Amino acid sequence: MSADVEPRRVRADAQRSTARILEAAEEALAADPNATLERIADVAGLARATVHRRFSSRKALLEALTELLHERYLHAIEQARVATAPPVAALHRLTELLFELKVSNRVAMELTADPQTEMTPPNDDVVAGLDLLFTRLRDAGEITATDTAWCRGIYLAVVHEVARLPVESPDLPSAAEGTLGEAGARADLTFKTVLAALGGRPQ
Incomplete structure (x- = not known):
């Protein structure tokens, strides 16, 4: 040996x-x-x-959970193929994956969130993936906003707010009807809201 x-x-x-x-x-x-x-x-x-x-310490454990969440975010970015898929399709797929993550990791996300934003802050690799996606959306003429940091901030804020909507909200009719499932309904609302906010064309 x-x-x-x-x-x-x-x-x-x-x-x-x-x-x-x-x-x-x-x-x-x-x-x-x-x-x-x-x-x-x-x-x-x-x-x-x-x-x-x-x-x-418990703090060290929560830091490890935060790193695990970042790895899952990165995996979602890879699965959505933000660098190669049509950018609108990549945005929608990424949003679906993020809501699936939020459903299955809700408590971990709450415990590792920044108290000021109530969100788990993205790490540098996640930021780079999101910025690439919004750059591609702009270059394809799907949005008119040019500041990727602002686009990213809008996107993450909308994801956060939509995640907080009760499932019976009138803004989530597909979830209540069961036609898309909860994660799909939240992803659909986020997708449409973000594109409209960033000067995108109706999809």
Whole structure:
């Protein structure tokens, strides 16, 4: 057995433990947003010392959840093919994926949100993906707004506000009727609102 096999095994075990803890954290925090590290350890089926070795504090755990959310945002950007798909189609698909994320990660997003904006702030890679999408929309003549930072801010703000609408809202008729599903109805409303706000053509 080579000398580096054992360190690799230790790293692999540590990665599995970390993934297990984060999965348990999402489950425990969904049931109780104030769940302690000890409670999360119990849900993960791990020794409490193991959780404390991976995360020295609840704050450190929430920071790891924020990073996990950023990875999921980036995966959504890749799935929507913001660099290659027709930009309007990419915008709609990305918006659907974001609302699917919000439905399945609602508590984690609330706990990792900036208190001033109530939103999980995007990291640099997510910002770059969104800016590329709005640049492509402008170049294709689908919107008239030219400042990508402003476009991004409008988009994220609308996503946030639409996510807060109750499902029975008259602005979400498709959700109430069940024709699109909740995530689809919210994505549709966001898509139309953002394009109109940015000087886009009716779709």
